Amino acid sequence: MVLLCVCCEHSSQLCTTVSALSTNDHESGDAPIASNGQKFPWNKMRLPNRIIPLHYDLLIHPNLTTLSFTGVAKIEVSVKQDTNSIVLHSKYLEITSATIALTQDGIAQHEKAMNVLEFPPYEQIALQSIEPLGAGEKYIININYAANLSDGFYGFYKSSYKTQDGKTRLLASTHFEPTSARMAFPCFDEPSFKANFSVKIRRGSQYIALSNMPMVKSFPIGEGLFEDHFAVSVRMSTYLVAFIVCDFKSVSAVTSTGIKVSIYAVPDKWSQTHYALEAAVKLLEFYENYFNIYFPLPKQDLVAIPDFQSGAMENWGLITYRETALLYDSVTSSASDKLWITMVIGHELAHQWFGNLVTMEWWNDIWLNEGFARYMEFVSVGATYPKLQDDYLLNTCFGAMGRDSMNSSRAISTVAESPTQIKEMFDTVSYEKGACILHMLRNFLTEEVFQSGLVSYLRKYSYGNAKNEDLWNSMANGHLDIKEVMNTWTLQKGLPVIIVEHSGSLIRLRQERFLKGVLPEDPVWESLHSSDRIGRYLLKTKSDTIKLDKEADWVKFNVDMNGYYIVHYEHSGWDALVNLLDQDHTLLSMKDRTHLIHNAFQLVSTGKLSLDRALDLTRYLRHENKTMPVLQDNPRLTLCVMSIILQRYILEFFKHLIDKQSWSDDGSLSERLLRTNLLEMACDLQYPPCLQKALDLFNKWKNSDGTISLPTDVLEIVYSVGAQSADGWEYLLKKYIQSMSGAEKIKIVNALAATRDPEKLAQLLEIGMEGNVIKLQDLAHVVAAVSRNPVGHLLAWNFVKTNWNKLIEKFELGSFTIRWLMVGTTSHRKNWRRLVAFVIV
Numbered sequence: 001m002v003l004l005c006v007c008c009e010h011s012s013q014l015c016t017t018v019s020a021l022s023t024n025d026h027e028s029g030d031a032p033i034a035s036n037g038q039k040f041p042w043n044k045m046r047l048p049n050r051i052i053p054l055h056y057d058l059l060i061h062p063n064l065t066t067l068s069f070t071g072v073a074k075i076e077v078s079v080k081q082d083t084n085s086i087v088l089h090s091k092y093l094e095i096t097s098a099t100i101a102l103t104q105d106g107i108a109q110h111e112k113a114m115n116v117l118e119f120p121p122y123e124q125i126a127l128q129s130i131e132p133l134g135a136g137e138k139y140i141i142n143i144n145y146a147a148n149l150s151d152g153f154y155g156f157y158k159s160s161y162k163t164q165d166g167k168t169r170l171l172a173s174t175h176f177e178p179t180s181a182r183m184a185f186p187c188f189d190e191p192s193f194k195a196n197f198s199v200k201i202r203r204g205s206q207y208i209a210l211s212n213m214p215m216v217k218s219f220p221i222g223e224g225l226f227e228d229h230f231a232v233s234v235r236m237s238t239y240l241v242a243f244i245v246c247d248f249k250s251v252s253a254v255t256s257t258g259i260k261v262s263i264y265a266v267p268d269k270w271s272q273t274h275y276a277l278e279a280a281v282k283l284l285e286f287y288e289n290y291f292n293i294y295f296p297l298p299k300q301d302l303v304a305i306p307d308f309q310s311g312a313m314e315n316w317g318l319i320t321y322r323e324t325a326l327l328y329d330s331v332t333s334s335a336s337d338k339l340w341i342t343m344v345i346g347h348e349l350a351h352q353w354f355g356n357l358v359t360m361e362w363w364n365d366i367w368l369n370e371g372f373a374r375y376m377e378f379v380s381v382g383a384t385y386p387k388l389q390d391d392y393l394l395n396t397c398f399g400a401m402g403r404d405s406m407n408s409s410r411a412i413s414t415v416a417e418s419p420t421q422i423k424e425m426f427d428t429v430s431y432e433k434g435a436c437i438l439h440m441l442r443n444f445l446t447e448e449v450f451q452s453g454l455v456s457y458l459r460k461y462s463y464g465n466a467k468n469e470d471l472w473n474s475m476a477n478g479h480l481d482i483k484e485v486m487n488t489w490t491l492q493k494g495l496p497v498i499i500v501e502h503s504g505s506l507i508r509l510r511q512e513r514f515l516k517g518v519l520p521e522d523p524v525w526e527s528l529h530s531s532d533r534i535g536r537y538l539l540k541t542k543s544d545t546i547k548l549d550k551e552a553d554w555v556k557f558n559v560d561m562n563g564y565y566i567v568h569y570e571h572s573g574w575d576a577l578v579n580l581l582d583q584d585h586t587l588l589s590m591k592d593r594t595h596l597i598h599n600a601f602q603l604v605s606t607g608k609l610s611l612d613r614a615l616d617l618t619r620y621l622r623h624e625n626k627t628m629p630v631l632q633d634n635p636r637l638t639l640c641v642m643s644i645i646l647q648r649y650i651l652e653f654f655k656h657l658i659d660k661q662s663w664s665d666d667g668s669l670s671e672r673l674l675r676t677n678l679l680e681m682a683c684d685l686q687y688p689p690c691l692q693k694a695l696d697l698f699n700k701w702k703n704s705d706g707t708i709s710l711p712t713d714v715l716e717i718v719y720s721v722g723a724q725s726a727d728g729w730e731y732l733l734k735k736y737i738q739s740m741s742g743a744e745k746i747k748i749v750n751a752l753a754a755t756r757d758p759e760k761l762a763q764l765l766e767i768g769m770e771g772n773v774i775k776l777q778d779l780a781h782v783v784a785a786v787s788r789n790p791v792g793h794l795l796a797w798n799f800v801k802t803n804w805n806k807l808i809e810k811f812e813l814g815s816f817t818i819r820w821l822m823v824g825t826t827s828h829r830k831n832w833r834r835l836v837a838f839v840i841v
Contacts, residue, residue: 034117034126041117041126042087045417046190050081051088053188053195054138055232060156060184061202062172062245067149067158069172073185075141075195076103079133086133086141089182089189090118090125092155093145098127101140108140123182123189123419143186152810153309153777155183156243161266161306164740169266171207171246173305173320175313178363178426179419181238189238191359192465197233202226203245210264211243212236212317214299234296234316235463237359242315244303251277255285259295264303265327268740272327276302279342282384283349290379291353292455293462300352302326302345307777310816312344314351314373321348322777324742332744334712335665335672339388343377346384350376358458361465363422367412367490368471370426371434378435388669391591391628393439394561398598398632400432401566404495405516405602412437412490413468423814429493436564437489441482443562445475489564497566497608502555502573505548514566516606554580560591566599568608574600574617581620593620594628601632622656627674630657647685658682663693665711676713683717691721698722706735715744719751729760737773749778753785753792761792765799769806776810780817784824797825 031039042048057074071093077086086100095116101108115128133139149172150157159171174184182189201209205224209215213231221227233241248264251273255261261280263273280302288294297317308322325344328337354376355369374396382389403409412429416422442450457466457474468490472483497514500507554576557567569577577596585593600617603609624630651658661675682690697718701710710718722728729752736748752764768774768782787796800807800821811817 032119032121034119036117038117040119040124041085041128042119042122042124045122047087047089047124047188047193050079050083051086051133051188052078052080053193054078055196055198056185056187056241057198057200058185058241059200059202060243062149062156064158064170064172064204064207064245067170068146069149069156070146071144071185073141073143073145073187075143075187077139077141079135079137079139082135083133084129084131086114086127086129087124088127088186089123089179090145090186091120091123091180091182092150093147093183093186095125095143095145095186097142097144099142100127100129100133101142103138103140111142114141123179125186145186147183150183152812153307153815154180154812157307159305159307163266164268169247171244171248171306173244173246173303174242174315175309175320176241176315177239177313178366178422179239181241184241187238191237191239191363192361194235194237194359194463194465196235197241199230199233199241199243201228201230201243201245203228207245207247209243209245210301210303210318212241212315213297214260231298236316236356240314240316240356242313242318242320244305244318244320246303248303250301253277253281255281255288255295257285257288257294259284259297260299262299262301263326264301265323266304266306269304269323269327272329272741273304275328275338276326276341276345279345279385280349283342283346283380284352286380286384287349287353287376290383290451291458293353293357293458295352296357300349302348307775309777309811312348314348314355316352316356319348322742324746327742329741329743331709332712332715332739332741332747334676334715334743335669336676337712337743339381339392339669342381342385342388343392346377346380347373350380353458357463358461359465361467363416363425364413365466365468366422366425367430367434368466368468370430371412371438374431375435375438378439391594393435394591394594394598394628395631396432397436397439397561397564400428400436401495401514401564401602403428404433404493405514405566405606407515407517409493411493420812420814423812423816424819426816427819433564437486440562440564441475441486445482450475495565497568497603498557499568499570500555500557500573501570502552502576503571504551507546507548507555508543509546510543514602514606556588556592556596558595560589561595566602568599568603574609574613578613578616578619581617585620585623590626590628593624593626594632597629597632618653622653627670627677630654630674631677651682651685651687654678654681655687658687658690663697663711663714665713672713676717679714680717683721690717694718694721698728702728702731706738716747716750719747720754723751723755726757726760729755729757733773746778746781749774749782750785753782753789756789756791758791758795761786761789761795762799765796769799769803777817779810780820780824783821787825793825800825 030043032043034040053075055076059072060069061071062069098114098116099111100114101111103109112130117126117128127141154175156172156174159173160168162168176184179189181187197212199211201211202221202225203209205226209228211230212233215228216231218226218228249267249270250262250264251270252260252262261277261284263277263280265273280300284295284300299317301318303318303320304323304326305320306323308320311325312319312321321344325341328341350373351369354372360366360368378389378393410429412434414425416425453475457471460474461470468487469483472486475482494513496511499510556577558565580587581593597617600609600614604611604614621630658678661678665672679690683694694717697710698721701708701718702722719732723732732748732751736745739745739748753761755761764782765786768779774782783796783800786792807821808818
């Protein structure tokens, strides 16, 4: 018996990095033309580095009646090279005046007016000075401007919510990452242009103002207005600046090191903030200990925003969240909801070090922010809430592999210049694959060496910027060139499949790129082996041979799936593993069993393994009591449900497990998640006992007018069965409108999208598009949910195609929402040709 773990390194000769399309149309030397017809003094999308910002003094005054705002930006800059112009970013801002003054001993001298040129294609303005700005001097730029609060989800935008009595309340919030600080104030909106920020907010007396730092003073300025001043920030990038004007309530606590942590939400949802506060305090304390670096700010606010496109945003000291990612309702939030909230809090707090304290130099390395934060979710939650952790890193890596096995995948570090290209970098490759290769490296180096390298990296580049190679150099290992190994994972796309041929004590290995739908390339990977039995081993050739100390009946590569690759066992290799699982599946760990099932069905999708053989591997699941192996099997089987015969086979296969499940919230997290998934599958496959039980619970709940509580883990199942009748569907829509729980609203939307009535599905899509009952932030979820319905997938695709122009007006190209809409409606094989035809047209 031998367990092997392989971590693969791509060969440099196989580099297939995808270069982003250049958008620098004017780099030939021709000066672009500003909006007033004059020549614009800069012809690149990236800003020149001859002017460096040092400090911003911002005064922002939003008007929640006119939905507009005015601002004054005073920017202290240092001149590195003689120039007559200052080029910076501005988008949708009306610049009313701009002046400049030389500073001496920090005091501004005589102000002089500057000419303002605008070049909207690059979202840049140029401030032109009559007199040259001398190298080595410092100046203060003073810019007055006005703008409308954004209708979307970027920049300084308006949001709203309804109270329990149906009244609408307004607020204004920011979301600047990656390139939208320029929509709120003129700035050098690139991550390497770090500076300190002083923020002042004018607001009505009925509101409060929040920003990155604590408020140091507040005073009335007449006409019912107050001006709040916030402490000077630490040195940070523009995309991390944040401010909010709202009427929220909060709950607070103090960490063991004196950091005040507060959770803010709309007043009617204040009771849902307490779990987030507990989790945030524990996780913040964990990170301070793990990184051995104190959190540098005196406070940390976490704010649930009613309208929010992504999951959360790590603004330093003022993290903003979608409500479902922060608020926990004990009546309607399930075990998986609680896990999700904890993971998102862990992710955003990790960013306070990875991303905020040390920031990538440019967006091509955004994975240094997101990959680390994603990975630290698992590390932090596993340490602070071990009962909530159930090895979901496996699913993260499985998801990354699915994306990476496509020819359309990209390298982790890829050229990106335009705002659209930069937004597209926030994807599965940056988040999931980034996390998985870090896990692989940690496993190979050992936890102690890995953690020591992280601390060294964070200390060395604190309040600065870093690149890929800076991280690898911090992980220096005398026996392994970390940079050489890891560059192959970040600078080219794809993942390998290791082909194993085992006979007695001899193991022959081959490797090639794992690709779906096309013939693989002819790559050579370097592979890091790590296990208790074989130690650490580096494979650098396309093929190799391993000689074991003695003969083995079977071999299992990639112990606990610590490596990022697929394994295929040739000849009798799969037979031996099938027999092993049939005889005693506990000889392999839960992670190894999960990994085998995942790999088997991945290989089926490429034709390397027959479906019959993969199904043979799952026979042992009749005796499985862990969630992960069963969950790996279910999605792949349900994709194959094309006939009544196969449906009956699946039900018969899992019937003994389904019948054991109680309709309750009892048990461990693993048991609760297994219950939810099995019962959902049973009702989806029309298993009569499941349907009847769900319908009985729904009718009982409906007859009480929603006053009785249902088990949260089966709530969506009950709603989905109830939504099959017209009366039940309409009742659920009414309860959606009334509900103050984001967790319940999502469950109801999924239930409404499960109806087999196409007219109801069309109605749901229209409601989502209107943005009144269902918020626009949830439109992509609505469309994807309808698309998952066999009755609705073509309906959803036609909806996206018909409303495409409206959709890209509401959500920017490259945004998370647009990508979700496209993926959610084109994942069906029948829609691929329709997508191609739509794109070509």
